[in-house]
Amino acid sequence: MKRTAFSLMTALLAVMNESEPGDPYYVLAQYFLYHFDQLKELNIYDVADACFVSRSGIRRFCQSIGFDNFSDIKAEAEEWKRQCNYFIGYGARPQYKDYLSQQITEMMEEINRLITPTVLNRLAEQIHASRNVVLFTSDFSGMTARGFQQSMVVMGKLVLIVTDAQNIPGYLQDLTEQDLLLTVSVTGNFATVMEPLVRKTAACKVLITVNHDRCFWAMYDQVIYLSEKDNANARTVYSQYGTNYFFDILYSCYVQKYLDNGRQQGPFSEPSLLENTKNRVQKRLE
Structure with missing residues:
Protein backbone atom coordinates (compact mmCIF):
# COMPACT_ATOMS: atom_id res chain seq x y z
CA MET A 1 0.00 0.00 0.00
CA LYS A 2 1.45 3.35 -0.99
CA ARG A 3 1.61 6.01 1.70
CA THR A 4 -0.83 8.84 1.02
CA ALA A 5 -0.48 10.82 4.26
CA PHE A 6 1.49 14.05 4.09
CA SER A 7 1.87 14.53 7.84
CA LEU A 8 1.34 12.03 10.63
CA MET A 9 0.37 14.78 13.05
CA THR A 10 -2.36 16.24 10.85
CA ALA A 11 -3.65 12.74 10.05
CA LEU A 12 -3.95 11.93 13.76
CA LEU A 13 -5.60 15.26 14.54
CA ALA A 14 -8.09 14.69 11.72
CA VAL A 15 -9.11 11.38 13.31
CA MET A 16 -9.61 13.06 16.69
CA ASN A 17 -11.63 15.89 15.17
CA GLU A 18 -13.93 13.53 13.27
CA SER A 19 -14.40 10.70 15.81
CA GLU A 20 -16.29 10.24 19.04
CA PRO A 21 -14.09 10.20 22.17
CA GLY A 22 -14.97 6.54 22.88
CA ASP A 23 -14.17 5.36 19.36
CA PRO A 24 -11.11 3.03 19.17
CA TYR A 25 -9.58 5.17 16.41
CA TYR A 26 -10.00 8.28 18.58
CA VAL A 27 -8.22 6.50 21.45
CA LEU A 28 -5.36 5.40 19.17
CA ALA A 29 -4.96 8.84 17.62
CA GLN A 30 -4.89 10.48 21.04
CA TYR A 31 -2.34 7.94 22.31
CA PHE A 32 0.02 8.51 19.38
CA LEU A 33 -0.27 12.29 19.76
CA TYR A 34 0.51 12.16 23.47
CA HIS A 35 3.49 9.89 22.78
CA PHE A 36 4.63 11.51 19.53
CA ASP A 37 8.06 12.38 20.96
CA GLN A 38 8.50 8.71 21.94
CA LEU A 39 7.46 7.04 18.67
CA LYS A 40 10.80 5.27 18.20
CA GLU A 41 10.44 3.53 21.55
CA LEU A 42 6.80 2.48 21.20
CA ASN A 43 6.00 -1.23 21.18
CA ILE A 44 2.90 -2.49 19.39
CA TYR A 45 2.05 -4.78 22.31
CA ASP A 46 2.17 -1.87 24.77
CA VAL A 47 0.04 0.29 22.45
CA ALA A 48 -2.52 -2.50 22.09
CA ASP A 49 -2.74 -2.94 25.87
CA ALA A 50 -2.93 0.80 26.60
CA CYS A 51 -5.64 1.43 24.01
CA PHE A 52 -7.59 -1.84 24.48
CA VAL A 53 -7.29 -2.83 20.82
CA SER A 54 -5.78 -5.74 18.94
CA ARG A 55 -2.58 -5.60 16.87
CA SER A 56 -4.66 -6.16 13.73
CA GLY A 57 -6.82 -3.22 14.82
CA ILE A 58 -3.71 -1.04 15.05
CA ARG A 59 -2.70 -2.08 11.54
CA ARG A 60 -6.15 -1.19 10.19
CA PHE A 61 -5.91 2.17 11.93
CA CYS A 62 -2.51 2.83 10.34
CA GLN A 63 -3.89 2.02 6.90
CA SER A 64 -6.93 4.23 7.47
CA ILE A 65 -4.68 7.29 7.90
CA GLY A 66 -2.41 6.55 4.96
CA PHE A 67 0.34 4.35 6.44
CA ASP A 68 0.88 0.67 5.72
CA ASN A 69 1.58 -0.51 9.26
CA PHE A 70 2.78 0.34 12.77
CA SER A 71 6.43 0.38 11.67
CA ASP A 72 5.65 3.07 9.08
CA ILE A 73 4.18 5.26 11.81
CA LYS A 74 7.24 4.73 14.01
CA ALA A 75 9.42 5.77 11.07
CA GLU A 76 7.84 9.25 11.29
CA ALA A 77 9.46 9.93 14.69
CA GLU A 78 11.57 12.77 13.26
CA GLU A 79 8.41 14.69 12.40
CA TRP A 80 8.09 15.69 16.07
CA LYS A 81 11.35 17.63 15.92
CA ARG A 82 10.34 19.28 12.63
CA GLN A 83 6.96 20.32 14.03
CA CYS A 84 8.59 21.78 17.15
CA ASN A 85 11.01 23.82 15.08
CA TYR A 86 8.25 24.89 12.71
CA PHE A 87 5.81 26.16 15.33
CA ILE A 88 7.80 27.03 18.44
CA GLY A 89 10.64 28.65 16.52
CA TYR A 90 8.20 30.96 14.78
CA GLY A 91 6.21 31.93 17.87
CA ALA A 92 9.14 32.45 20.25
CA ARG A 93 10.29 35.73 18.68
CA PRO A 94 10.71 38.78 20.98
CA GLN A 95 8.23 41.63 20.44
CA TYR A 96 6.10 39.18 18.52
CA LYS A 97 3.07 41.43 17.99
CA ASP A 98 5.16 44.19 16.39
CA TYR A 99 7.00 41.65 14.25
CA LEU A 100 3.78 39.99 13.12
CA SER A 101 2.05 43.27 12.25
CA GLN A 102 4.97 44.37 10.11
Missing part, protein backbone atom coordinates in the same frame (compact mmCIF):
# COMPACT_ATOMS: atom_id res chain seq x y z
CA GLN A 103 5.25 41.00 8.38
CA ILE A 104 1.54 40.87 7.54
CA THR A 105 1.61 44.40 6.08
CA GLU A 106 4.65 43.60 3.93
CA MET A 107 3.08 40.30 2.88
CA MET A 108 -0.13 41.95 1.64
CA GLU A 109 1.83 44.56 -0.29
CA GLU A 110 3.90 41.84 -1.95
CA ILE A 111 0.88 39.71 -2.83
CA ASN A 112 -0.78 42.77 -4.32
CA ARG A 113 2.26 43.27 -6.57
CA LEU A 114 2.43 39.64 -7.68
CA ILE A 115 -1.25 38.73 -7.92
CA THR A 116 -2.21 41.24 -10.56
CA PRO A 117 -5.75 41.75 -11.90
CA THR A 118 -4.70 39.68 -14.91
CA VAL A 119 -3.74 36.73 -12.70
CA LEU A 120 -6.95 36.99 -10.67
CA ASN A 121 -9.18 37.32 -13.71
CA ARG A 122 -7.60 34.35 -15.44
CA LEU A 123 -8.02 32.10 -12.40
CA ALA A 124 -11.59 33.29 -11.79
CA GLU A 125 -12.42 32.46 -15.41
CA GLN A 126 -10.85 29.01 -15.06
CA ILE A 127 -12.92 28.31 -11.95
CA HIS A 128 -16.09 29.53 -13.62
CA ALA A 129 -15.52 27.50 -16.79
CA SER A 130 -14.41 24.25 -15.13
CA ARG A 131 -16.90 21.44 -14.72
CA ASN A 132 -15.39 20.40 -11.38
CA VAL A 133 -13.07 22.46 -9.17
CA VAL A 134 -10.95 20.63 -6.61
CA LEU A 135 -8.92 22.39 -3.91
CA PHE A 136 -6.07 20.03 -3.01
CA THR A 137 -4.27 20.83 0.25
CA SER A 138 -2.96 19.37 3.46
CA ASP A 139 -5.49 18.92 6.20
CA PHE A 140 -3.53 21.47 8.24
CA SER A 141 -4.27 24.16 5.64
CA GLY A 142 -7.82 23.01 5.03
CA MET A 143 -9.55 25.73 7.07
CA THR A 144 -8.74 28.44 4.53
CA ALA A 145 -9.97 26.22 1.73
CA ARG A 146 -13.23 25.53 3.58
CA GLY A 147 -13.90 29.24 3.95
CA PHE A 148 -13.48 29.71 0.19
CA GLN A 149 -15.63 26.63 -0.47
CA GLN A 150 -18.48 28.01 1.61
CA SER A 151 -18.32 31.45 0.02
CA MET A 152 -18.47 29.95 -3.47
CA VAL A 153 -21.72 28.10 -2.72
CA VAL A 154 -23.69 31.36 -2.75
CA MET A 155 -22.14 32.12 -6.13
CA GLY A 156 -23.56 28.91 -7.53
CA LYS A 157 -20.21 27.11 -7.80
CA LEU A 158 -19.52 23.96 -5.82
CA VAL A 159 -15.87 23.44 -4.93
CA LEU A 160 -14.58 20.11 -3.62
CA ILE A 161 -11.83 20.02 -0.99
CA VAL A 162 -9.45 17.06 -0.95
CA THR A 163 -6.85 16.71 1.81
CA ASP A 164 -4.31 14.13 2.88
CA ALA A 165 -6.81 12.93 5.50
CA GLN A 166 -8.95 11.39 2.75
CA ASN A 167 -8.76 8.66 0.12
CA ILE A 168 -7.01 10.95 -2.32
CA PRO A 169 -6.68 8.69 -5.41
CA GLY A 170 -10.42 8.07 -5.45
CA TYR A 171 -11.11 11.79 -5.84
CA LEU A 172 -8.43 12.66 -8.36
CA GLN A 173 -8.51 9.76 -10.77
CA ASP A 174 -11.81 10.81 -12.37
CA LEU A 175 -10.80 14.39 -13.20
CA THR A 176 -10.57 15.29 -16.87
CA GLU A 177 -9.31 18.20 -18.95
CA GLN A 178 -12.61 19.97 -18.25
CA ASP A 179 -11.78 20.11 -14.52
CA LEU A 180 -9.49 22.29 -12.41
CA LEU A 181 -7.14 21.04 -9.69
CA LEU A 182 -6.00 23.91 -7.49
CA THR A 183 -3.18 22.78 -5.17
CA VAL A 184 -2.41 24.93 -2.13
CA SER A 185 1.09 24.19 -0.82
CA VAL A 186 2.70 27.31 0.60
CA THR A 187 6.07 25.80 1.51
CA GLY A 188 5.90 23.31 -1.36
CA ASN A 189 6.30 20.27 0.91
CA PHE A 190 2.76 19.01 0.34
CA ALA A 191 3.07 19.45 -3.43
CA THR A 192 6.35 17.52 -3.42
CA VAL A 193 4.95 14.54 -1.48
CA MET A 194 1.81 14.43 -3.62
CA GLU A 195 3.65 14.73 -6.96
CA PRO A 196 2.90 11.13 -8.11
CA LEU A 197 -0.84 11.63 -7.60
CA VAL A 198 -0.92 15.06 -9.24
CA ARG A 199 0.93 13.84 -12.31
CA LYS A 200 -1.69 11.16 -12.94
CA THR A 201 -4.69 13.47 -13.05
CA ALA A 202 -5.78 14.87 -16.41
CA ALA A 203 -7.22 18.08 -14.94
CA CYS A 204 -5.81 21.54 -15.55
CA LYS A 205 -3.38 21.98 -12.64
CA VAL A 206 -2.58 25.22 -10.78
CA LEU A 207 -0.23 25.52 -7.77
CA ILE A 208 -0.25 28.29 -5.14
CA THR A 209 3.06 28.47 -3.26
CA VAL A 210 6.09 30.45 -2.13
CA ASN A 211 8.44 27.65 -3.18
CA HIS A 212 10.31 28.66 -6.35
CA ASP A 213 11.65 25.22 -7.23
CA ARG A 214 11.47 24.93 -11.01
CA CYS A 215 10.44 21.26 -10.76
CA PHE A 216 6.85 22.38 -10.16
CA TRP A 217 6.60 23.80 -13.68
CA ALA A 218 6.91 20.28 -15.04
CA MET A 219 3.96 19.21 -12.89
CA TYR A 220 1.60 22.17 -13.15
CA ASP A 221 0.12 24.19 -15.98
CA GLN A 222 0.46 27.34 -13.87
CA VAL A 223 2.34 28.27 -10.69
CA ILE A 224 1.12 31.29 -8.72
CA TYR A 225 3.69 32.73 -6.32
CA LEU A 226 2.63 34.55 -3.17
CA SER A 227 6.16 35.83 -2.57
CA GLU A 228 9.06 37.03 -4.68
CA LYS A 229 11.44 35.14 -2.38
CA ASP A 230 11.75 31.40 -1.98
CA ASN A 231 10.37 30.81 1.51
CA ALA A 232 10.26 27.03 1.31
CA ASN A 233 10.51 24.84 4.41
CA ALA A 234 9.88 27.67 6.88
CA ARG A 235 6.84 28.89 8.79
CA THR A 236 6.13 32.44 7.69
CA VAL A 237 3.12 34.75 7.61
CA TYR A 238 2.43 33.39 4.12
CA SER A 239 1.60 29.98 5.59
CA GLN A 240 -0.84 31.36 8.16
CA TYR A 241 -2.26 34.48 6.52
CA GLY A 242 -1.13 34.54 2.89
CA THR A 243 -3.59 31.97 1.59
CA ASN A 244 -6.47 33.64 3.46
CA TYR A 245 -5.64 36.95 1.85
CA PHE A 246 -5.19 35.34 -1.57
CA PHE A 247 -8.55 33.58 -1.49
CA ASP A 248 -10.29 36.72 -0.26
CA ILE A 249 -9.08 38.79 -3.21
CA LEU A 250 -9.76 35.89 -5.60
CA TYR A 251 -13.32 35.61 -4.30
CA SER A 252 -13.86 39.36 -4.65
CA CYS A 253 -12.71 39.15 -8.25
CA TYR A 254 -15.05 36.21 -8.91
CA VAL A 255 -18.03 38.02 -7.37
CA GLN A 256 -17.45 41.16 -9.38
CA LYS A 257 -17.17 39.16 -12.61
CA TYR A 258 -20.06 36.76 -12.20
CA LEU A 259 -22.64 38.11 -9.76
CA ASP A 260 -25.81 39.00 -11.66
CA ASN A 261 -27.59 42.18 -10.64
CA GLY A 262 -30.28 41.54 -8.05
CA ARG A 263 -29.42 37.88 -7.57
CA GLN A 264 -27.49 36.53 -4.62
CA GLN A 265 -27.41 32.89 -5.58
CA GLY A 266 -26.92 31.59 -9.06
CA PRO A 267 -28.33 28.36 -10.43
CA PHE A 268 -25.98 25.43 -9.98
CA SER A 269 -24.49 24.07 -13.14
CA GLU A 270 -24.57 20.45 -12.09
CA PRO A 271 -21.95 18.27 -13.84
CA SER A 272 -22.93 14.82 -14.98
CA LEU A 273 -21.37 11.89 -13.13
CA LEU A 274 -18.47 10.15 -14.83
CA GLU A 275 -18.73 6.42 -15.47
CA ASN A 276 -16.06 5.57 -12.88
CA THR A 277 -17.92 7.60 -10.28
CA LYS A 278 -21.21 5.92 -11.15
CA ASN A 279 -19.61 2.49 -10.79
CA ARG A 280 -18.22 3.33 -7.35
CA VAL A 281 -21.61 4.64 -6.20
CA GLN A 282 -23.35 1.49 -7.40
CA LYS A 283 -20.82 -0.75 -5.62
CA ARG A 284 -21.35 1.07 -2.33
CA LEU A 285 -25.11 0.68 -2.64
CA GLU A 286 -24.94 -3.02 -3.36
Whole structure:
Protein backbone atom coordinates (compact mmCIF):
# COMPACT_ATOMS: atom_id res chain seq x y z
CA MET A 1 0.00 0.00 0.00
CA LYS A 2 1.45 3.35 -0.99
CA ARG A 3 1.61 6.01 1.70
CA THR A 4 -0.83 8.84 1.02
CA ALA A 5 -0.48 10.82 4.26
CA PHE A 6 1.49 14.05 4.09
CA SER A 7 1.87 14.53 7.84
CA LEU A 8 1.34 12.03 10.63
CA MET A 9 0.37 14.78 13.05
CA THR A 10 -2.36 16.24 10.85
CA ALA A 11 -3.65 12.74 10.05
CA LEU A 12 -3.95 11.93 13.76
CA LEU A 13 -5.60 15.26 14.54
CA ALA A 14 -8.09 14.69 11.72
CA VAL A 15 -9.11 11.38 13.31
CA MET A 16 -9.61 13.06 16.69
CA ASN A 17 -11.63 15.89 15.17
CA GLU A 18 -13.93 13.53 13.27
CA SER A 19 -14.40 10.70 15.81
CA GLU A 20 -16.29 10.24 19.04
CA PRO A 21 -14.09 10.20 22.17
CA GLY A 22 -14.97 6.54 22.88
CA ASP A 23 -14.17 5.36 19.36
CA PRO A 24 -11.11 3.03 19.17
CA TYR A 25 -9.58 5.17 16.41
CA TYR A 26 -10.00 8.28 18.58
CA VAL A 27 -8.22 6.50 21.45
CA LEU A 28 -5.36 5.40 19.17
CA ALA A 29 -4.96 8.84 17.62
CA GLN A 30 -4.89 10.48 21.04
CA TYR A 31 -2.34 7.94 22.31
CA PHE A 32 0.02 8.51 19.38
CA LEU A 33 -0.27 12.29 19.76
CA TYR A 34 0.51 12.16 23.47
CA HIS A 35 3.49 9.89 22.78
CA PHE A 36 4.63 11.51 19.53
CA ASP A 37 8.06 12.38 20.96
CA GLN A 38 8.50 8.71 21.94
CA LEU A 39 7.46 7.04 18.67
CA LYS A 40 10.80 5.27 18.20
CA GLU A 41 10.44 3.53 21.55
CA LEU A 42 6.80 2.48 21.20
CA ASN A 43 6.00 -1.23 21.18
CA ILE A 44 2.90 -2.49 19.39
CA TYR A 45 2.05 -4.78 22.31
CA ASP A 46 2.17 -1.87 24.77
CA VAL A 47 0.04 0.29 22.45
CA ALA A 48 -2.52 -2.50 22.09
CA ASP A 49 -2.74 -2.94 25.87
CA ALA A 50 -2.93 0.80 26.60
CA CYS A 51 -5.64 1.43 24.01
CA PHE A 52 -7.59 -1.84 24.48
CA VAL A 53 -7.29 -2.83 20.82
CA SER A 54 -5.78 -5.74 18.94
CA ARG A 55 -2.58 -5.60 16.87
CA SER A 56 -4.66 -6.16 13.73
CA GLY A 57 -6.82 -3.22 14.82
CA ILE A 58 -3.71 -1.04 15.05
CA ARG A 59 -2.70 -2.08 11.54
CA ARG A 60 -6.15 -1.19 10.19
CA PHE A 61 -5.91 2.17 11.93
CA CYS A 62 -2.51 2.83 10.34
CA GLN A 63 -3.89 2.02 6.90
CA SER A 64 -6.93 4.23 7.47
CA ILE A 65 -4.68 7.29 7.90
CA GLY A 66 -2.41 6.55 4.96
CA PHE A 67 0.34 4.35 6.44
CA ASP A 68 0.88 0.67 5.72
CA ASN A 69 1.58 -0.51 9.26
CA PHE A 70 2.78 0.34 12.77
CA SER A 71 6.43 0.38 11.67
CA ASP A 72 5.65 3.07 9.08
CA ILE A 73 4.18 5.26 11.81
CA LYS A 74 7.24 4.73 14.01
CA ALA A 75 9.42 5.77 11.07
CA GLU A 76 7.84 9.25 11.29
CA ALA A 77 9.46 9.93 14.69
CA GLU A 78 11.57 12.77 13.26
CA GLU A 79 8.41 14.69 12.40
CA TRP A 80 8.09 15.69 16.07
CA LYS A 81 11.35 17.63 15.92
CA ARG A 82 10.34 19.28 12.63
CA GLN A 83 6.96 20.32 14.03
CA CYS A 84 8.59 21.78 17.15
CA ASN A 85 11.01 23.82 15.08
CA TYR A 86 8.25 24.89 12.71
CA PHE A 87 5.81 26.16 15.33
CA ILE A 88 7.80 27.03 18.44
CA GLY A 89 10.64 28.65 16.52
CA TYR A 90 8.20 30.96 14.78
CA GLY A 91 6.21 31.93 17.87
CA ALA A 92 9.14 32.45 20.25
CA ARG A 93 10.29 35.73 18.68
CA PRO A 94 10.71 38.78 20.98
CA GLN A 95 8.23 41.63 20.44
CA TYR A 96 6.10 39.18 18.52
CA LYS A 97 3.07 41.43 17.99
CA ASP A 98 5.16 44.19 16.39
CA TYR A 99 7.00 41.65 14.25
CA LEU A 100 3.78 39.99 13.12
CA SER A 101 2.05 43.27 12.25
CA GLN A 102 4.97 44.37 10.11
CA GLN A 103 5.25 41.00 8.38
CA ILE A 104 1.54 40.87 7.54
CA THR A 105 1.61 44.40 6.08
CA GLU A 106 4.65 43.60 3.93
CA MET A 107 3.08 40.30 2.88
CA MET A 108 -0.13 41.95 1.64
CA GLU A 109 1.83 44.56 -0.29
CA GLU A 110 3.90 41.84 -1.95
CA ILE A 111 0.88 39.71 -2.83
CA ASN A 112 -0.78 42.77 -4.32
CA ARG A 113 2.26 43.27 -6.57
CA LEU A 114 2.43 39.64 -7.68
CA ILE A 115 -1.25 38.73 -7.92
CA THR A 116 -2.21 41.24 -10.56
CA PRO A 117 -5.75 41.75 -11.90
CA THR A 118 -4.70 39.68 -14.91
CA VAL A 119 -3.74 36.73 -12.70
CA LEU A 120 -6.95 36.99 -10.67
CA ASN A 121 -9.18 37.32 -13.71
CA ARG A 122 -7.60 34.35 -15.44
CA LEU A 123 -8.02 32.10 -12.40
CA ALA A 124 -11.59 33.29 -11.79
CA GLU A 125 -12.42 32.46 -15.41
CA GLN A 126 -10.85 29.01 -15.06
CA ILE A 127 -12.92 28.31 -11.95
CA HIS A 128 -16.09 29.53 -13.62
CA ALA A 129 -15.52 27.50 -16.79
CA SER A 130 -14.41 24.25 -15.13
CA ARG A 131 -16.90 21.44 -14.72
CA ASN A 132 -15.39 20.40 -11.38
CA VAL A 133 -13.07 22.46 -9.17
CA VAL A 134 -10.95 20.63 -6.61
CA LEU A 135 -8.92 22.39 -3.91
CA PHE A 136 -6.07 20.03 -3.01
CA THR A 137 -4.27 20.83 0.25
CA SER A 138 -2.96 19.37 3.46
CA ASP A 139 -5.49 18.92 6.20
CA PHE A 140 -3.53 21.47 8.24
CA SER A 141 -4.27 24.16 5.64
CA GLY A 142 -7.82 23.01 5.03
CA MET A 143 -9.55 25.73 7.07
CA THR A 144 -8.74 28.44 4.53
CA ALA A 145 -9.97 26.22 1.73
CA ARG A 146 -13.23 25.53 3.58
CA GLY A 147 -13.90 29.24 3.95
CA PHE A 148 -13.48 29.71 0.19
CA GLN A 149 -15.63 26.63 -0.47
CA GLN A 150 -18.48 28.01 1.61
CA SER A 151 -18.32 31.45 0.02
CA MET A 152 -18.47 29.95 -3.47
CA VAL A 153 -21.72 28.10 -2.72
CA VAL A 154 -23.69 31.36 -2.75
CA MET A 155 -22.14 32.12 -6.13
CA GLY A 156 -23.56 28.91 -7.53
CA LYS A 157 -20.21 27.11 -7.80
CA LEU A 158 -19.52 23.96 -5.82
CA VAL A 159 -15.87 23.44 -4.93
CA LEU A 160 -14.58 20.11 -3.62
CA ILE A 161 -11.83 20.02 -0.99
CA VAL A 162 -9.45 17.06 -0.95
CA THR A 163 -6.85 16.71 1.81
CA ASP A 164 -4.31 14.13 2.88
CA ALA A 165 -6.81 12.93 5.50
CA GLN A 166 -8.95 11.39 2.75
CA ASN A 167 -8.76 8.66 0.12
CA ILE A 168 -7.01 10.95 -2.32
CA PRO A 169 -6.68 8.69 -5.41
CA GLY A 170 -10.42 8.07 -5.45
CA TYR A 171 -11.11 11.79 -5.84
CA LEU A 172 -8.43 12.66 -8.36
CA GLN A 173 -8.51 9.76 -10.77
CA ASP A 174 -11.81 10.81 -12.37
CA LEU A 175 -10.80 14.39 -13.20
CA THR A 176 -10.57 15.29 -16.87
CA GLU A 177 -9.31 18.20 -18.95
CA GLN A 178 -12.61 19.97 -18.25
CA ASP A 179 -11.78 20.11 -14.52
CA LEU A 180 -9.49 22.29 -12.41
CA LEU A 181 -7.14 21.04 -9.69
CA LEU A 182 -6.00 23.91 -7.49
CA THR A 183 -3.18 22.78 -5.17
CA VAL A 184 -2.41 24.93 -2.13
CA SER A 185 1.09 24.19 -0.82
CA VAL A 186 2.70 27.31 0.60
CA THR A 187 6.07 25.80 1.51
CA GLY A 188 5.90 23.31 -1.36
CA ASN A 189 6.30 20.27 0.91
CA PHE A 190 2.76 19.01 0.34
CA ALA A 191 3.07 19.45 -3.43
CA THR A 192 6.35 17.52 -3.42
CA VAL A 193 4.95 14.54 -1.48
CA MET A 194 1.81 14.43 -3.62
CA GLU A 195 3.65 14.73 -6.96
CA PRO A 196 2.90 11.13 -8.11
CA LEU A 197 -0.84 11.63 -7.60
CA VAL A 198 -0.92 15.06 -9.24
CA ARG A 199 0.93 13.84 -12.31
CA LYS A 200 -1.69 11.16 -12.94
CA THR A 201 -4.69 13.47 -13.05
CA ALA A 202 -5.78 14.87 -16.41
CA ALA A 203 -7.22 18.08 -14.94
CA CYS A 204 -5.81 21.54 -15.55
CA LYS A 205 -3.38 21.98 -12.64
CA VAL A 206 -2.58 25.22 -10.78
CA LEU A 207 -0.23 25.52 -7.77
CA ILE A 208 -0.25 28.29 -5.14
CA THR A 209 3.06 28.47 -3.26
CA VAL A 210 6.09 30.45 -2.13
CA ASN A 211 8.44 27.65 -3.18
CA HIS A 212 10.31 28.66 -6.35
CA ASP A 213 11.65 25.22 -7.23
CA ARG A 214 11.47 24.93 -11.01
CA CYS A 215 10.44 21.26 -10.76
CA PHE A 216 6.85 22.38 -10.16
CA TRP A 217 6.60 23.80 -13.68
CA ALA A 218 6.91 20.28 -15.04
CA MET A 219 3.96 19.21 -12.89
CA TYR A 220 1.60 22.17 -13.15
CA ASP A 221 0.12 24.19 -15.98
CA GLN A 222 0.46 27.34 -13.87
CA VAL A 223 2.34 28.27 -10.69
CA ILE A 224 1.12 31.29 -8.72
CA TYR A 225 3.69 32.73 -6.32
CA LEU A 226 2.63 34.55 -3.17
CA SER A 227 6.16 35.83 -2.57
CA GLU A 228 9.06 37.03 -4.68
CA LYS A 229 11.44 35.14 -2.38
CA ASP A 230 11.75 31.40 -1.98
CA ASN A 231 10.37 30.81 1.51
CA ALA A 232 10.26 27.03 1.31
CA ASN A 233 10.51 24.84 4.41
CA ALA A 234 9.88 27.67 6.88
CA ARG A 235 6.84 28.89 8.79
CA THR A 236 6.13 32.44 7.69
CA VAL A 237 3.12 34.75 7.61
CA TYR A 238 2.43 33.39 4.12
CA SER A 239 1.60 29.98 5.59
CA GLN A 240 -0.84 31.36 8.16
CA TYR A 241 -2.26 34.48 6.52
CA GLY A 242 -1.13 34.54 2.89
CA THR A 243 -3.59 31.97 1.59
CA ASN A 244 -6.47 33.64 3.46
CA TYR A 245 -5.64 36.95 1.85
CA PHE A 246 -5.19 35.34 -1.57
CA PHE A 247 -8.55 33.58 -1.49
CA ASP A 248 -10.29 36.72 -0.26
CA ILE A 249 -9.08 38.79 -3.21
CA LEU A 250 -9.76 35.89 -5.60
CA TYR A 251 -13.32 35.61 -4.30
CA SER A 252 -13.86 39.36 -4.65
CA CYS A 253 -12.71 39.15 -8.25
CA TYR A 254 -15.05 36.21 -8.91
CA VAL A 255 -18.03 38.02 -7.37
CA GLN A 256 -17.45 41.16 -9.38
CA LYS A 257 -17.17 39.16 -12.61
CA TYR A 258 -20.06 36.76 -12.20
CA LEU A 259 -22.64 38.11 -9.76
CA ASP A 260 -25.81 39.00 -11.66
CA ASN A 261 -27.59 42.18 -10.64
CA GLY A 262 -30.28 41.54 -8.05
CA ARG A 263 -29.42 37.88 -7.57
CA GLN A 264 -27.49 36.53 -4.62
CA GLN A 265 -27.41 32.89 -5.58
CA GLY A 266 -26.92 31.59 -9.06
CA PRO A 267 -28.33 28.36 -10.43
CA PHE A 268 -25.98 25.43 -9.98
CA SER A 269 -24.49 24.07 -13.14
CA GLU A 270 -24.57 20.45 -12.09
CA PRO A 271 -21.95 18.27 -13.84
CA SER A 272 -22.93 14.82 -14.98
CA LEU A 273 -21.37 11.89 -13.13
CA LEU A 274 -18.47 10.15 -14.83
CA GLU A 275 -18.73 6.42 -15.47
CA ASN A 276 -16.06 5.57 -12.88
CA THR A 277 -17.92 7.60 -10.28
CA LYS A 278 -21.21 5.92 -11.15
CA ASN A 279 -19.61 2.49 -10.79
CA ARG A 280 -18.22 3.33 -7.35
CA VAL A 281 -21.61 4.64 -6.20
CA GLN A 282 -23.35 1.49 -7.40
CA LYS A 283 -20.82 -0.75 -5.62
CA ARG A 284 -21.35 1.07 -2.33
CA LEU A 285 -25.11 0.68 -2.64
CA GLU A 286 -24.94 -3.02 -3.36
